Amino acid sequence: MTDALLRMRIDDTDYNEFRDPLRAMCDAFPGAYWRALEDNPPDERFPEDFARAAMESGFLSALVDEGYGGAGLPLRVAAVILETIHSTSCNASSVIGQMYLPTILGKHGSAAQKQKYLPGIAAGDIRFLASAISEEDSGSDLAAIATRAEKRGEGWVVNGTKQWVNNARYTDLMLLLARTSEAPEGGDPRDGLTVFLVDMSKALDNGVSAEVIDAMINSNSENLVIKDLELPVDAVIGEIGKGHEYIRELSEVESILYAACASGDSDFFSDKAVKYANERVVFGRPISYNQGIQFPISKAFVEVQGAKLIGNKAAAIYDAGKRPGATASMAKHMACEAAWNMADACFTTHGGFAFAREYDVERKWRDVRIMQMAPQGTNMLLADIGENDLGMPRSF
Ligand SMILES: Cc1cc2nc3c(=O)[nH]c(=O)nc-3n(C[C@H](O)[C@H](O)[C@H](O)COP(=O)(O)OP(=O)(O)OC[C@H]3O[C@@H](n4cnc5c(N)ncnc54)[C@H](O)[C@@H]3O)c2cc1C
Incomplete structure (x- = not known):
């Protein structure tokens, strides 16, 4: 455990060998792609082209064992993959299942189930979404x-x-x-x-x-x-x-990965907010000179860095073969709160233009709000931390 923590890479530019090709893949799905989907009737909004590209990229097989044709990578790398996707205009909710749902088969499936499904899942031929x-x-x-x-x-x-x-x-x-x-x-x-x-x-x-x-x-x-x-x-x-035990175990992985999605969204918002604040001139100077604009971005940025560290810690515990437990809940809670605050700062920075769809601020802002509710909403995460980390009575 100590070794795993000491080896923990805490900078957020690690694993560039994954980040660079992922950004290139996501560039093909700019904001206009997602906005056009939202114009469709509800049953035609699934991002099929994005899902196919993600499936074919091989990145989603990160957590499937190499013996079944997967990449057999640490959870930390899976988190980097999702963080990178969400730092662009993209959203991974259509495909995130392919990454973590197979872990239940890997851990609790029979030999026959693993043999039947995991190679196809790893190759992207079988969708487990x-x-x-x-x-x-x-x-x-x-x-x-x-x-x-x-x-x-x-x-x-x-x-x-x-x-x-x-x-x-x-x-x-x-x-x-x-x-x-x-x-x-x-x-x-x-x-x-x-x-x-x-x-x-x-x-x-x-x-x-x-x-x-x-x-x-x-x-x-x-x-x-x-x-x-x-x-x-x-x-x-x-x-x-014994299903609830497996679901609980799965939800720890899920929380760590959704924390990474939220941190990626934070990066999207901070890049956008800083750029706009430095370019937008009002009262004769860029609005970034104003404390009312600059400090909320700085404050949220600090929270994002803290959330990323706890996310890395939770992944390191998992990668060391242990259960992250309430640390996974902490990671998701912190990342979602930080992302919500960064989204809000980005909203304020953009003034009225935050509401204009072409800026993608309101669209990503909605994505971030959803992650405070599902999977594992804020209250359930806090209940887990209160009971299992702090030793208080179960609140439900
Ligand atoms: C976009 C989206 C995608 C989803 N995808 C899936 C999916 O793929 N599969 C799936 O199975 N589910 C999915 N869900 C469902 C999600 O997991 C549930 O919405 C969530 O479990 C909460 O259930 P509920 O909406 O019925 O809220 P309720 O349980 O009715 O809760 C309402 C509110 O009360 C709070 N609350 C309830 N009890 C307590 C308590 N004891 N203490 C404190 N607060 C409490 C809740 O936190 C919540 O804020 C999805 C939901 C959304 C919005």
Whole structure:
């Protein structure tokens, strides 16, 4: 652990061998590309060209073991990849699943599941972009999900609903959380939840129907109705009834990667704010001379640097083979707060022009706000830190 921390590279220009080609890839998808998608009807807003380019680039296989054709890189590099994408006009929410969802297969999948799926995922031939966990009536309360999977004959039959499932119509594989048994009395109410792998190329419109949500996001999210969905016995990932433990583990990786996305957005906003502040002349001089413009940018910049350090620390813990736990929550919380403050400073700097779509400030500002809510909203992150780092009682 100490070694990993000592080796930690804390500058944010490390791994330029990844940053440079990624920026070149993202240059092909400028703000105009994303704004044009937003002009489409809700069910035509998935950034297919960007997703295909990202899939073909090979960068998304960072966390798949080399033995299955992946790059087998540290989580820190995966974070750099996402940070770089978000420092441009791009948004990775259409493809981020491809990077971290396979880690659940790598850790808890059977040998047959790994062999069947990981090489295709690493090559970008199989898309693993969606996870279906949230439900309308359960919200943040995982234990309250109503989707049930029942053992019937040689397989499973699933019934229920899911809400806000990103990319459900654009993926080959989807992670699904369902209750397979009641929680034991007096035990952890989340016991009895099981993770399934759904082959969406077969299940979509054949057990799973998806309705797009008209929302202010740079991607696509769907409400799902699952009716008599038949799954084979080997669709279960890991141990039956232990799904919440795997989801918790997965959400630590997810938090570290979303922290990187938020830090990338911060870089986008700080570059844009500084450039505009130095160029925009009002009252006879650049507005960057004014403390009311300069200091909010400086203050947010300091917060961004702190968030990046905690993000690096959380990734270093993971890369040393340990669970980052609440440090992952801290990383995501700090990065999202810092990004929100930098977005706000960028907004103020641009004056009225911040509202004009062509500047991309309002679009990226919305992206940053979403990350304070999903995945793992601010309150849930603070609850995790309060309970698991500080030793206070669980707040829910
Ligand atoms: C753009 C987007 C994409 C998403 N993608 C996915 C996806 O791919 N897959 C998926 O499964 N889900 C996804 N979600 C769902 C997301 O994870 C949920 O929105 C989130 O879990 C919160 O659930 P909820 O919206 O029902 O809020 P609720 O649980 O109803 O909570 C409402 C508010 O109350 C707060 N709150 C609730 N309980 C407590 C408490 N005990 N203490 C303090 N505060 C509390 C919450 O933090 C929140 O601010 C996505 C959501 C969005 C907006």
